[in-house]
Amino acid sequence: MLSDVEIAQQSKPKHIRDIAGELGLTEDDLIYYGRDKAKVPLEVLQRLKDKPDGKLILVTAITPTPAGEGKTTTAIGLADALHRLGKKTCLALREPSLGPCFGIKGGAAGGGYAQVVPMTDINLHFTGDLHAVTTAHNLLAAMLDNHIHQGNELGIDIHSITWKRVMDMNERALRQIVIGLGGKANGVPRESGFDITTASEVMALLCLSSDRQDLEQRLERIIVALDKNGKPVTAKDLQASGAMTVVLKDAIMPNLVQTLEHTPAFVHGGPFGNIAHGCNSIIATRLGLKLADYLVTEAGFGSDLGAEKFFNIKCRVAGLKPSAVVVVATIRALKMHGGMPLTDLQLSNPQALEKGIENLEKHCENVRNVGLEPIVAINRFPSDSAEEIEVLSKFCSSAGVKWALSEVWAKGGEGGIQLAELVLEASQQESRFEPSYPLEMSIKDKINHIAQKFYGADGAKFLPAAESQIRQIEALGFGNLPVCMAKCQTSLSDDPKVYGRPKNFEITIRGAKVSAGAGFVVAYAGDIMTMPGLPKVPAATKIGMKPNGEVYGLF
Numbered sequence: 001m002l003s004d005v006e007i008a009q010q011s012k013p014k015h016i017r018d019i020a021g022e023l024g025l026t027e028d029d030l031i032y033y034g035r036d037k038a039k040v041p042l043e044v045l046q047r048l049k050d051k052p053d054g055k056l057i058l059v060t061a062i063t064p065t066p067a068g069e070g071k072t073t074t075a076i077g078l079a080d081a082l083h084r085l086g087k088k089t090c091l092a093l094r095e096p097s098l099g100p101c102f103g104i105k106g107g108a109a110g111g112g113y114a115q116v117v118p119m120t121d122i123n124l125h126f127t128g129d130l131h132a133v134t135t136a137h138n139l140l141a142a143m144l145d146n147h148i149h150q151g152n153e154l155g156i157d158i159h160s161i162t163w164k165r166v167m168d169m170n171e172r173a174l175r176q177i178v179i180g181l182g183g184k185a186n187g188v189p190r191e192s193g194f195d196i197t198t199a200s201e202v203m204a205l206l207c208l209s210s211d212r213q214d215l216e217q218r219l220e221r222i223i224v225a226l227d228k229n230g231k232p233v234t235a236k237d238l239q240a241s242g243a244m245t246v247v248l249k250d251a252i253m254p255n256l257v258q259t260l261e262h263t264p265a266f267v268h269g270g271p272f273g274n275i276a277h278g279c280n281s282i283i284a285t286r287l288g289l290k291l292a293d294y295l296v297t298e299a300g301f302g303s304d305l306g307a308e309k310f311f312n313i314k315c316r317v318a319g320l321k322p323s324a325v326v327v328v329a330t331i332r333a334l335k336m337h338g339g340m341p342l343t344d345l346q347l348s349n350p351q352a353l354e355k356g357i358e359n360l361e362k363h364c365e366n367v368r369n370v371g372l373e374p375i376v377a378i379n380r381f382p383s384d385s386a387e388e389i390e391v392l393s394k395f396c397s398s399a400g401v402k403w404a405l406s407e408v409w410a411k412g413g414e415g416g417i418q419l420a421e422l423v424l425e426a427s428q429q430e431s432r433f434e435p436s437y438p439l440e441m442s443i444k445d446k447i448n449h450i451a452q453k454f455y456g457a458d459g460a461k462f463l464p465a466a467e468s469q470i471r472q473i474e475a476l477g478f479g480n481l482p483v484c485m486a487k488c489q490t491s492l493s494d495d496p497k498v499y500g501r502p503k504n505f506e507i508t509i510r511g512a513k514v515s516a517g518a519g520f521v522v523a524y525a526g527d528i529m530t531m532p533g534l535p536k537v538p539a540a541t542k543i544g545m546k547p548n549g550e551v552y553g554l555f
Contacts (some may be wrong), residue, residue, distance in 0.1 A: 004111045008119035011260050019258045023090065023291040031253070033127050036118050039253040040266075040287060042211055050197030054088075054425040058287060059298040059377075061110070061328040061361050062308035064489055065499070066338045069343055070111065070379040070409060071298055071328045075116035077379075077408020077467065078326065079296040080261040081416030085424070090292035091116070091265035091546055094129060094280045094300070095255070096123045096270070097198045099170040099532060101554065102540035110411030111555065114416075116265045120551045130168050130197055130270060130329050132251035136219075137166045137202045143240045144224050145180070149187045155227045158190050162513055163224035168197040177296045195530040198272040204246060204484075204518035205524055207269035207281040208317050215252055216245040222517040232476060232516070256283035261413050264292070273300020274489040275530050277309040277520070282318040294427070301489040303327065303366040304454045307396055313452075313482045313520055321433045324426040325367045326419065327374045328406075329360050331384045331392065336393040337500045347387035351368050357395050358501035362492060364401055367500040368453050371432035376403035376528045402426075439480045443470050443512070446483045447523050451507040455492045461506045464501040466523070471511040478514045487525040494526030 017027050031037040045514045059075040072093065079091040093116065096108035101123050116122060121203070125131065141163055150155055150477055167174070174194035180187035197203060201222055209215040220236035226234055235241045239301045254268040269281035278300025279285075288295040299306030299314075300487070307325070314320065331353060332345045338356030340349055362375065367374040376396055378389075389405070396403040402422050407415030437449045444462065451457040462470070473479065488496040494507050511524040534540075542553035 004115065005115060005119060005552060008109075008115055008117050008260070009550055011117055012186075013117050014210065014262050016256060019262060019264050020256060020364065023262060027293070030256070036257065037121065038129060038256050039250065040256055041253055042283065043050040045283060045287045045290065046130050048287075050383055051290045053289040054293040054295055055323040056285070056490050057294060057296045057423055057427070058122055058310060058322045058328065059296060059325045059326045059328060059345060060303040060363070060367075061301070062333060062359050063304070063337065063492055063499070065333040066342050067330060067332040067336050069328050069330055069333050069392050070478070072108060073111045073114045073409055074326065074328045074364065074377050074379055074406055075296050075298040075385040076110040076116060076259050076265075077406060077416040078419055079263045079265070079412025080408070081422070082296070083261060083263040084413045084417065085420055087424070088293040090288040090295050091259065091263060092280050092284050092295055092297040093265065093289045094278075095126055095266050095270040097130065097196065097270055098124070098168045099196050099198070102534070102543070103170045103532065103538055104535045106438070107393045109555070110259075113260060113412035115260050120554060122257065122267055123554055124269070127250070127255050129251040129255070129268070131481065133200055133203045133206060134166055134168055134197045136247040137197070137200045138245060139244055140163045140222065140224065140235050141240070143238050145187055146175035147238055154233055155229070156233050157228050158225075160226040161190070161192070161224060162195045163222075164195050164332055166195050166197045166200045167447065170532040170534045172531065175529070175531045193531070196272070196532060198270050199275045199530040201515045201518050202244070202248075202523050203271050204270065204276050204515060206252060207271055207277070207279060207397055208314070208518055209252065210282060210318070212252060215248065216241055218517040218519070222519075223514060235517070236515050254281065254287055262381070273306035275486045275528060277313045277484050278306035279310050279314045279491070282314065285320065286318065299494060303363040303374065305485070305487065305489055306491055307366065308450060308454045308482055311433070312437065313484060315433070315481060316435050317519065321353070322372065323429075323430040324423050324432050325372050325374055326377050326423065327363050327367065328377045329380055330379045330381060331388050332381055334360060339499070345406070346383040348388055350387045350391045353388050353391050356500060357392070357498070358459045361395070361399065361457055364399060369436050369453050369532045371434050373426065374401055375419070375426060376401055377406045377419050378403060379409065380405045380407050434438065440492045443474060443479055444482060445520055447509060450483060450485055455507060456501060456503065457493065457505055457507050459506055460509050462509045463511075466509040466511050473512060476514070476548060478516060480522060481514070482520045484518075484522050485525060486517070486522055486528045486530070488528055
């Protein structure tokens, strides 16, 4: 059996100008990065602003497990299936981060015969967007510390500084550091740290910007610290936002690539779904909606994280109304949610599946929380038994949920035809989508709403530090922003070891901060980290290059 990278390497992608041609774009609309990837200038979107939008399809999933769910693979396969059915289709995904590529997850360009290519480039440096975000973020950090070193004219309270540095790698040793050591010439000593680039507010606001002007205005609003009178100090105050915008001048443009079956795909932006809002850029989504009749996109991790933020942050900011939502699950993962150990998942166990289906049930409810009907996609494995499929069928029938078996990993678009037909049927109905809460609610009420409606918790418990920080955020005038929850992805609760559908629990909020540039308030639940660490055996240990230049072990 071929590996994912071997499948990708054996593919024969079309020239990117031909992929662009399917969308009605010309060579003049492209900035080439070789023959198989290109950026699309923002002027193209401006030219198309009066064109009607296509249908927006969101792909989300159950709570992730080590057994795997295949959300990105399903999204790619669904787009290929719609393409096979003769529909003008486009895909919009996030860019992978190098941290997970070299850490525990591996690549993030789909799998099997449902991939976006060039897979190796997309998973590594691609068109340099993540490097640009890293540089823009660290430029602001450098200008902040330089300002303090040069006399601190703004009167910054160094104990209030929240702006760390970032890098696109998992590195636990840099979570907490001391900078400015070595004497007066090397700056002012203080505690600081690193986050991963995908957790940067610069990444979040890049993906929520509508154009260059909006990007610069969002960069201006970034709060890095408070002054000694308690007033916010911003990137604009430090005169850094103009240069940051220049650093991001190319990164703001969407990247056009293709699937193995030559379906056009925009891969742009990469905020994590557990510590940021987990969605690709608004610009790429809007461009895909203007160029295609159907745009398939995905949101990070389960519906409690990426999809909730897609609904309450991205859709609200961009004025989007999804037409259909697919919830991806595997029988293997559902059995794990039902208490079955990872090592036994190849064995048939309808009883464990019945118990684990409670997790799927909650994610279907989450979709209904915003006025939409879920479509369940079961990513099929050879070990799935007829008895287990029957158990799943009975649940979907009793819950009034339409579902399909998906075999896109093994068959590409052909394996997603049944799912595509359900999506087409659902898309013909007028969308009843509405965000799940009004912005007028207090920050604590929004957090409680998310905990109750999307996690199934009794509510939220706020530690004293969080209470104080929320009061301060509201006093500064940011109480009407949506909330971006930072929570573990492996459980509906804030305990990463609790599978299934937990009940009778509270979410513990240990802290909060305002991301004024991105336009949301981040609430930290449990022990979520904004800088991951590497596992005992990193994925990087299996990655290498053959003498002919081919990469192996990336996925």
